[in-house]
Amino acid sequence: MLCQSIRPLIDPKVLEHCFYLINHVRARLTLLNQKMPWYELCRLWGQFQRYWLELAGMQQYLRRTVDPMALYQDASPLPVDCFVGAFTDDRIVAKSLSTAGVPVWLIIPSESVDGDVPIIRAHVYPSPPPLIAPSLGNGLSPRSAWNSLGLIARGDPKSIVLRRQSDDQFMPNSSALEIQNAPTSSRAELGSIERGLHLSKMGGRQETPPRPTKRHQPYGPNPTHVIRVRPIQAESPQQLQPPLRFQRPVVLPEWSAALLEIEHLETARKAHRFWMPIGTFFNEDNPMRRERALINWLAVRESWFGHLAQSGLEGEPQLDREDWRHFLSHIPERGAFQRRRKNLAIFDQLLPQGAPVISPDESTLPYQWFNRLYDRGGDAKELILTQRLIMWELDELSFRIECLSLQGKISENAKHSEDERQVYRKQLASAWEQYDMEHGLYFKSAPSEDRGIGSVIWNYSVPAIEAIRQVIASWPGAPESIKASLVIPVESNTIPVVQSLRTALARFFCQTYHSQFSRFPMLPTQFPIPYVFDSKCPETEDEH
Numbered sequence: 001m002l003c004q005s006i007r008p009l010i011d012p013k014v015l016e017h018c019f020y021l022i023n024h025v026r027a028r029l030t031l032l033n034q035k036m037p038w039y040e041l042c043r044l045w046g047q048f049q050r051y052w053l054e055l056a057g058m059q060q061y062l063r064r065t066v067d068p069m070a071l072y073q074d075a076s077p078l079p080v081d082c083f084v085g086a087f088t089d090d091r092i093v094a095k096s097l098s099t100a101g102v103p104v105w106l107i108i109p110s111e112s113v114d115g116d117v118p119i120i121r122a123h124v125y126p127s128p129p130p131l132i133a134p135s136l137g138n139g140l141s142p143r144s145a146w147n148s149l150g151l152i153a154r155g156d157p158k159s160i161v162l163r164r165q166s167d168d169q170f171m172p173n174s175s176a177l178e179i180q181n182a183p184t185s186s187r188a189e190l191g192s193i194e195r196g197l198h199l200s201k202m203g204g205r206q207e208t209p210p211r212p213t214k215r216h217q218p219y220g221p222n223p224t225h226v227i228r229v230r231p232i233q234a235e236s237p238q239q240l241q242p243p244l245r246f247q248r249p250v251v252l253p254e255w256s257a258a259l260l261e262i263e264h265l266e267t268a269r270k271a272h273r274f275w276m277p278i279g280t281f282f283n284e285d286n287p288m289r290r291e292r293a294l295i296n297w298l299a300v301r302e303s304w305f306g307h308l309a310q311s312g313l314e315g316e317p318q319l320d321r322e323d324w325r326h327f328l329s330h331i332p333e334r335g336a337f338q339r340r341r342k343n344l345a346i347f348d349q350l351l352p353q354g355a356p357v358i359s360p361d362e363s364t365l366p367y368q369w370f371n372r373l374y375d376r377g378g379d380a381k382e383l384i385l386t387q388r389l390i391m392w393e394l395d396e397l398s399f400r401i402e403c404l405s406l407q408g409k410i411s412e413n414a415k416h417s418e419d420e421r422q423v424y425r426k427q428l429a430s431a432w433e434q435y436d437m438e439h440g441l442y443f444k445s446a447p448s449e450d451r452g453i454g455s456v457i458w459n460y461s462v463p464a465i466e467a468i469r470q471v472i473a474s475w476p477g478a479p480e481s482i483k484a485s486l487v488i489p490v491e492s493n494t495i496p497v498v499q500s501l502r503t504a505l506a507r508f509f510c511q512t513y514h515s516q517f518s519r520f521p522m523l524p525t526q527f528p529i530p531y532v533f534d535s536k537c538p539e540t541e542d543e544h
Helices: 013-025 029-033 037-063 069-074 092-101 158-170 186-200 252-259 289-313 321-326 342-350 378-414 418-432 460-472 495-517
Strands: 086-088 104-106 364-370 372-375
Touching: 013 029, 013 037, 029 364, 037 252, 252 495, 289 321, 289 342, 289 364, 289 372, 289 378, 321 342, 364 378, 372 378, 378 418, 378 495
Parallel strands: 086 104
Antiparallel strands: 364 372
16 A cells, blocks of 8 residues: 555554554454444444544655655645545644645544543454544544534535544544564464453353363273274375366367357357267266267267268258257167157168167177277276267368358359369368268278368378368458468478468358358367377377
């Protein structure tokens, strides 16, 4: 509160008094949370008010008397009601401040306490010094008039009468504020005083000797018997590690930031339909529900991809979010899929036996993602990695379909010929040419690393970014920042250039997708690492 520039010039006694007031108020803030009568609450609040006003007045006094810059800043007299007030027991100081237009509270110590002034009784944490009514104003009598103080409350004359009635009870004597006599901090001394006063209210409890501690002696009260205590077992490093928590693959940073920029825009009420489920359809918190959804998808994965390859992606998908969630959560006890929703009749054809049965006793289920078995009895990290790989594949393929759908919508609006549409479609699909794709729709073999636009290996990410950039740069309203191409070889590019192009592509793609479909796009996610596809190499963590 005190200015650091003038602090070395302040008298140490004044600083001691200032910090005592601060600690005095701070130590009693906890009392406000306790239940107390209205009379006690008013008395406590009066103490707070008195110390706050004295601190404010002390700061004004020090600025005017110690700080040389304040003499020039406060050369013009300000209205009286702009000041809180100053407190002093020096008449010369009070006269100089009164001449400068500062309200003065002159404190004159009294030798004894008047009989008609009630003494404030100690509460749970009472005041260390005794409280008596001081002298207010410039007069010598203990009940001098308030006329010289003016209207501090800015226009309400009744407040002066009320303040005079309360100050008779709440104003302490300045001569009684003797603190820091011991070589300890003011906070430590204040705590010791209040602790002693609190214990004094307990009567003679401290005089009685403490009761002997009763110990459990299962084998009799033999004083020579040593009670055997079970030793505390040291925790192994595996026990000290926090439990594994499953997390879905996160969206690439630049795409996530681009989506946040348009999240305030309105979307259409029409339900979004999906060719395949995405990672957000799988429960992140409940492992049983997540396992049921993953097994249902693995059971129909190859059949569903074959169905899409046969029917093609030219039309509109038939399954919305609720359809996929009903399919993923379906259990054998519910019977056919069509009983829940009519759109799920296709799964009754792809899975004639119904939803797969998950035995709680089997550690390895008869389902796998490529050559990676769904092993529940093995390493927990490997199981989580398998689950995240399944979700990443769905997110990556869904994002690829979103890019092709948006390009088809733009070609339709621009009335491109079939040859032009084929050129754009082929150019856009070349961003995934590093993967082994089947029918240009799904992965033929398991990806061992990210080879798309999110890859940290520039031999994969830079060609993929350039392939998408060439298509997006032809869209209407494309910014100038994405019209400059990357150079070959990839080592000739710089990190800021590649990163800025990634950000610009993500921002323009999300904005264009929302303007065309009135909904938010499905975005690419980060490839789960560490990951080695060969199950014969268990030492995967040390190598990565």
